[in-house]
Amino acid sequence: MSESSTLSLNNEVVMPALGFGVFQTPPDETRAAVSAALAAGYRLIDTAAAYGNERQVGEAIAASGLERSDVFVETKIWISDYGYDRTLHGFEKSARKLGLDQLDLLILHQALPSDFDKTLEAYRALETLLADGKVRAIGVSNFMVDHLRSLLDHANVVPAVNQIEVHPYFSQPGLQTTNAEHGILTQAWSPIGGITFYRDGQHTSTLQDPVIGEIAQAHGKSPAQVMLRWHLQQGRSAIPKSTNPQRIGENFDVFDFDLSTDELARIDALDTGRRGGPEPEAITLASFGRDIPED
Ligand code: A2P
Numbered sequence: 001m002s003e004s005s006t007l008s009l010n011n012e013v014v015m016p017a018l019g020f021g022v023f024q025t026p027p028d029e030t031r032a033a034v035s036a037a038l039a040a041g042y043r044l045i046d047t048a049a050a051y052g053n054e055r056q057v058g059e060a061i062a063a064s065g066l067e068r069s070d071v072f073v074e075t076k077i078w079i080s081d082y083g084y085d086r087t088l089h090g091f092e093k094s095a096r097k098l099g100l101d102q103l104d105l106l107i108l109h110q111a112l113p114s115d116f117d118k119t120l121e122a123y124r125a126l127e128t129l130l131a132d133g134k135v136r137a138i139g140v141s142n143f144m145v146d147h148l149r150s151l152l153d154h155a156n157v158v159p160a161v162n163q164i165e166v167h168p169y170f171s172q173p174g175l176q177t178t179n180a181e182h183g184i185l186t187q188a189w190s191p192i193g194g195i196t197f198y199r200d201g202q203h204t205s206t207l208q209d210p211v212i213g214e215i216a217q218a219h220g221k222s223p224a225q226v227m228l229r230w231h232l233q234q235g236r237s238a239i240p241k242s243t244n245p246q247r248i249g250e251n252f253d254v255f256d257f258d259l260s261t262d263e264l265a266r267i268d269a270l271d272t273g274r275r276g277g278p279e280p281e282a283i284t285l286a287s288f289g290r291d292i293p294e295d
Helices: 027-040 054-064 084-098 113-131 145-154 173-181 210-219 223-233 245-252 261-268
Strands: 006-008 014-016 044-046 072-077 105-108 138-141 161-165 185-189
Touching: 027 044, 027 054, 027 245, 054 072, 054 084, 072 084, 084 113, 105 113, 105 161, 113 138, 113 145, 138 145, 145 173, 161 173, 173 185, 210 223, 210 261, 223 245, 223 261
Parallel strands: 044 072, 072 105, 105 138, 138 161, 161 185
Antiparallel strands: 006 014
C-alpha cells in the first residue's frame, strides 16, 4: 500500500481518507447503512442537515459501541441557515440530531454566489465554533475557484476541506490544484460517479466504463474499488454512498492493491469537463432554499 488511510488536515486534525456518505439515503435506511459501514471498518461518516438523516446517523454511531474519538463525524450547514446567528443555530440543530456535543468537521454545503456576504457570515460562525471547540475543523463544499478566492480574502481560517464532485467523468483538476495551493484538502462526493450523469443525451455510468473495467479486471477488483483507489492514491478523501451491505463492504476493501502511474493517468483522461450535479454558480435561496427542522 502506497499511502496511509488517514489524512492530516491543515490544522493537524487527522481524518480517515475513506468515509461513508449518506446523500439520498432515506432516513429509514440510514441507521442500518451506517451500522453496516461502521461494522465494515469505516470511521468517517459524512452527512448534511439537508439530507434529513442526521438523527439516524447519530443513532447508528451511538449503537455501535465505538468510542466517540474513534468515529470522525462530518456534516454540512444548509444555505437556508446562512448568516452568523442562523449558522450558529444550525450547528446546534445538527449536533442535537446527531446526539453529539462536538463535531469533527463542519462545512458550508454550498456557496451562495448571489448573496456572498451571507456565505461569509456563515463562515465567520464556523470560525467561532472552531475557536470555541464545538467543531474540530471547518470547511466548505462545492466552492469553485472564485468562491474560494472571495472567501480567502475575508476569512481568518483557511478551510480544511473543500468537498466537491470528483469522479472519473468530472474530476475538476484546476479546482483540485487551487485547493492544494491553499492547503485545502479535496474531498470527493459521488466518488464512484453514482450521480446521474448524462453525456450526449444518454445516461452513462463510470461503473460501466470500459477503461475502468479493464483496469479492474487486471487487478481482480471491481470498477468501484478501482475508482476509490484512484482517489486515495491521488491524496483525496472520498465518501462513497451505498445502502447495500455487500457494496458497503466492497467499497472499503481497497487497501490491498495499487494502481500504476499509467493506470491513474488513463483514469484522469476520462474527464469530460461536464458535471453531473448542480452548477454551483446557480445556487440561490429562491431555487434551493428550504427549512431545516429543529428536530
Ligand atoms: P446502492 O446504494 O444501491 O449501493 P456515489 O457515492 O459515487 O454517488 O455512488 C452511489 C451510487 O452507486 C448509489 O446508487 C449506490 O447504490 C451505487 N453503488 C455504491 N457502491 C457501489 C458498488 N460497489 N458497485 C456498484 N454500485 C455501487
